[in-house]
Amino acid sequence: MKIASHHAKPDSDVPALIALFNSTFEDFNTRLVLGDDEPIYLPADGEKPYHQIVFAHGFFSSALHEIAHWCIAGEKRRLLEDYGYWYCPDGRDAAQQADFEKVEIKPQAIEWAFTEAAGRKFQVSTDNLNGAEPDREGFTRNVAAQLEAYKANGFPPRAERFIQALSSEFGKSKLSALPISKATDKAAGNAPTGVERSETGYGIGVVAE
Structure with a gap:
């Protein structure tokens, strides 16, 4: 699924991440692939006998x-390019942005858990720089609530498998509960614990323990 990674930077852990995914999910005939352009999911075909999760620019x-989206997609969806979904690009109006955010809540909650397991900081992405102003704080609350629900009730099986793999490989932090109130409280104009200040507003950041 195409979504911008404006806050991301290429780094030296990417080869290890690729190797980790590919070894963790050999039984799914799916490989993580570094792409030169927009991210995309490509099912196996006559040229490539394996499915590809192509991510953007080494970020x-x-x-x-992209792995989070794959962890949610069902078996039939994984036989279709980009899981059979149409991506509405940057420049969405308010209604389109609201629809976009609804389908991004679960994958971004899983991405947050992945990021935490890898010992990194996470920010939600509303991905609409040239369209209607997103309700970033509202979206952040929704993603945080979904993350808490996953922690309480269990992650999808492939997501859980990869959380454990990330934690074992990078070993910098453990998945820990972050109270939703911490994600929404703003006291005296300062970003609360677990939230990092950015030019676009308050975005949740996972702090390594």
Whole structure:
């Protein structure tokens, strides 16, 4: 699924991340692939006998985001390019942005868990720089609530498998509960614990323990 990674930077952990995914999910005949352009999911075909999760420009966060979408997609969806979904690009109006955010809540909650397991900081992405102003704080609350629900009730099986793999490989932090109130409280104009200040507003950041 195409979504910008404006806050991401290429880094030296990407080869290890690719190797980790490919070894963790050999039984799914799916490989994580570093792409030169927009991210995309490509099912196996006559040229490639394996499915490909192509992520953008060597960005660690882009890879985690695309893996999160794959962890949610069902068996039939995984036989279709980009899981059979149509991507509404940057420049969405308010109604289109609201629809976009609804389908991004679960994958971004899983991406957040991946990011935390890898010992990194996470920010939600509303991905609409040239369209209607997103309700970033509202979207952040929704993603945080979904993350808490996953922690309480269990992640999808492939997501859980990869959380454990990330934690074992990078070993910098453990998945820990972050109270939703911490994600929404703003006291005296300062970003609360677990939230990092950015030019676009308050975005949740996972702090390594």
